[in-house]
Amino acid sequence: MPVTKPFSPPIAEYQELLSGIWQRNWFTNNGPLVNDLELKLKKHLDLKHLLYVSNGTIALQIALKALGITKKVITTPFSYVATTSSLVWEGCKPIYVDIDPETFNIDPTKIEDAIDSDTEAILATHCFGNPCDIDAIDRIAKKHNLKVIYDAAHCFGTTYKGKSVFTFGDISTTSFHATKLFHTIEGGAVFTQDPEVLKNMALMRNFGHSGPESFNGMGINGKNSEFHAAMGVVNLNHPEATILYRLLNRDVSDLLPDATESELRTAKLMCHIGQPVKVKHENVESAVLRISLGSRVLAESWKDRDVSLFFHGVENQMNQVNMICQKIKLILKYSDVLNLKDIQS
Numbered sequence: 001m002p003v004t005k006p007f008s009p010p011i012a013e014y015q016e017l018l019s020g021i022w023q024r025n026w027f028t029n030n031g032p033l034v035n036d037l038e039l040k041l042k043k044h045l046d047l048k049h050l051l052y053v054s055n056g057t058i059a060l061q062i063a064l065k066a067l068g069i070t071k072k073v074i075t076t077p078f079s080y081v082a083t084t085s086s087l088v089w090e091g092c093k094p095i096y097v098d099i100d101p102e103t104f105n106i107d108p109t110k111i112e113d114a115i116d117s118d119t120e121a122i123l124a125t126h127c128f129g130n131p132c133d134i135d136a137i138d139r140i141a142k143k144h145n146l147k148v149i150y151d152a153a154h155c156f157g158t159t160y161k162g163k164s165v166f167t168f169g170d171i172s173t174t175s176f177h178a179t180k181l182f183h184t185i186e187g188g189a190v191f192t193q194d195p196e197v198l199k200n201m202a203l204m205r206n207f208g209h210s211g212p213e214s215f216n217g218m219g220i221n222g223k224n225s226e227f228h229a230a231m232g233v234v235n236l237n238h239p240e241a242t243i244l245y246r247l248l249n250r251d252v253s254d255l256l257p258d259a260t261e262s263e264l265r266t267a268k269l270m271c272h273i274g275q276p277v278k279v280k281h282e283n284v285e286s287a288v289l290r291i292s293l294g295s296r297v298l299a300e301s302w303k304d305r306d307v308s309l310f311f312h313g314v315e316n317q318m319n320q321v322n323m324i325c326q327k328i329k330l331i332l333k334y335s336d337v338l339n340l341k342d343i344q345s
């Protein structure tokens, strides 16, 4: 099922990096593009620490292993399956706590009732990139001496109180899967502020190798390749495309004046991960909103037209129309980068 359309950067830029990989004949094992991507991501996200790994699922498993979690973990029932399956894979017991219907995130007011003497951690997902109530969760974790892991798979660029959401919890994890706003085809990352945990996770990512023939603890293969890192490096050359996605994806309430509360909530949350919005309500604005989110209208054919001509009979809504026109013009400006050529009318 196509959930979101992956962002395809200009192919020539990727091919140029591929030529370098061929020349070096260095395909994986902490190569120069992996290092370059890690540096660029830290700069882009204003982070001190980050480890690039092979996907968002292994990121969760490394996080659990690094914190030594083996028993009960309080988690959300509303996430992608990997949040729960990684717990089970690591031999932990998921304990579900219901979500807040407003945010779709775990409801902190229900967490304490679920804690018992076997509870070791809270694993919460920032659903659709909307941060959990981090302050409340951290307060509970401190009170009960629990570790906190945030599954921030949907959160590229998300901030909480002015800081990257990746900096919260004992460990945060993310996914750079092709469907995410920023992607490396397959990929993910782990984040922590604790240098010891970081060192431990770096060892775990590479089988526990502390030297070519020495090991420190037991690890797994969580490395990622030069080919995947290359896609990330190229995608980071196009922050305007990512920003455009963000721009298109916010303030939907202005664009859907007659939508119900629940339609708006769904639209906002889904927009955050770039998913086309489906609302019952159909008017010029919602149609255009769906267009701007990459659904099925031929953006290319609009390139040379005055897009305001599309809006006969909506004179009383000209402010909204103007705003939408600006957004459409931005889409057209970046239509090559956003790979909109194949969109059908």
Ligand SMILES: Cc1ncc(COP(=O)(O)O)c(C=O)c1O
Pocket (backbone or CB within 6 Å): 055, 056, 057, 058, 079, 080, 082, 083, 125, 151, 153, 154, 174, 175, 176, 177, 187, 188
């Ligand atoms: C909330 C959440 N957690 C974990 C994952 C797993 O990430 P990956 O597909 O990179 O293994 C996903 C993937 O979409 C996700 O949405």
